[in-house]
Amino acid sequence: MITLVTGGARSGKSSFAEKLCMSKSQEAVYIATAQAFDEEMKERIALHQLQRIQANYPWRNVEEPFQLVKLLNEWRENSVIEEDNAPTVLVDCLTLWLSNILLSFEGRKDMQEKVKAEILHLVETIQQYPGHLIMVTNEVGNGIVPEYALGRVFRDLAGFMNQAIAKSSSEVFLVTVGIPIELKSREYKL
Numbered sequence: 001m002i003t004l005v006t007g008g009a010r011s012g013k014s015s016f017a018e019k020l021c022m023s024k025s026q027e028a029v030y031i032a033t034a035q036a037f038d039e040e041m042k043e044r045i046a047l048h049q050l051q052r053i054q055a056n057y058p059w060r061n062v063e064e065p066f067q068l069v070k071l072l073n074e075w076r077e078n079s080v081i082e083e084d085n086a087p088t089v090l091v092d093c094l095t096l097w098l099s100n101i102l103l104s105f106e107g108r109k110d111m112q113e114k115v116k117a118e119i120l121h122l123v124e125t126i127q128q129y130p131g132h133l134i135m136v137t138n139e140v141g142n143g144i145v146p147e148y149a150l151g152r153v154f155r156d157l158a159g160f161m162n163q164a165i166a167k168s169s170s171e172v173f174l175v176t177v178g179i180p181i182e183l184k185s186r187e188y189k190l
Contacts, residue, residue: 001167002126003134005161005180008142012178014048014092017136018055020173024132025088027058033097035065046178048092060087065100069118069125076129086131094137094165095158102154112153127168137162139174 003020007013021028030052036042052059064071068091091097101118105111125150127131140158166172172184 001132001171002129002165003132003171003173004162004166004169005134005173005175006139006166007175008139011173011175012137012180013136013173015178016173016180017090017092017134017176018052018057021088021090021134022055022057027060028088028090030059030061031064031068031071031089031091032061032065033065033068033091033093033100035096035100037173065097066104068097071122072125072129072133076125086091086129087127088132088134090134090136092136094135094161095140098158098161099154102150102157106150112157113159116160117140119157119164122161123168126165135164135165135169 003017005013005017005020018030022169032045032048034041036045049061052061062071072089075089098115098119102111102115105114108114126135138158139162140155143155146152146155166184169184171182173180173182175181
């Protein structure tokens with residue numbers, strides 16, 4: 001089962017995703033995709049780690065900024081697991097993963113095609129994962145159009161990724177001002 005949790009910056013989406021994960025499983029793997037390039041980011045990461053410890057929940061923490069697909073495939077392939085005993089996984093967050101991937105291809109003429117291929121590979125991988133995946137992402141389409149080209153490319157690719165993963169998800173939550181609303185069950189189909 002795939003659950004996508006989206007919302008704006010500081011909307012409460014990560015806290016909600018953690019609580020949702022704790023309500024669905026006795027233990028889980030927490031995949032953090034952030035990289036600490038400066039002191040402020042190191043402090044943010046440390047705060048998130050402390051909050052998980054204080055939750056008194058048996059998280060298995062994995063920091064993986066790039067190899068999310070490889071990691072999920074290894075867990076699927078190297079284990080004889082069924083849906084009932086596959087680890088529940090929380091990924092926080094997909095837009096940081098996307099940013100890491102985008103920057104790894106920056107400057108290449110085929111940058112957008114390469115990143116889209118990585119996104120599609122991720123979608124294929126999560127569709128095959130036998131356990132519950134809860135994935136956090138940012139809704140970046142509600143803001144202003146970025147003034148620089150790489151920012152516009154990121155926004156477009158984030159929209160592409162979020163739509164592709166939402167399509168594959170059983171549940172999609174939008175969190176705003178700390179209030180989660182489940183969208184997938186309310187989807188209007190033409």
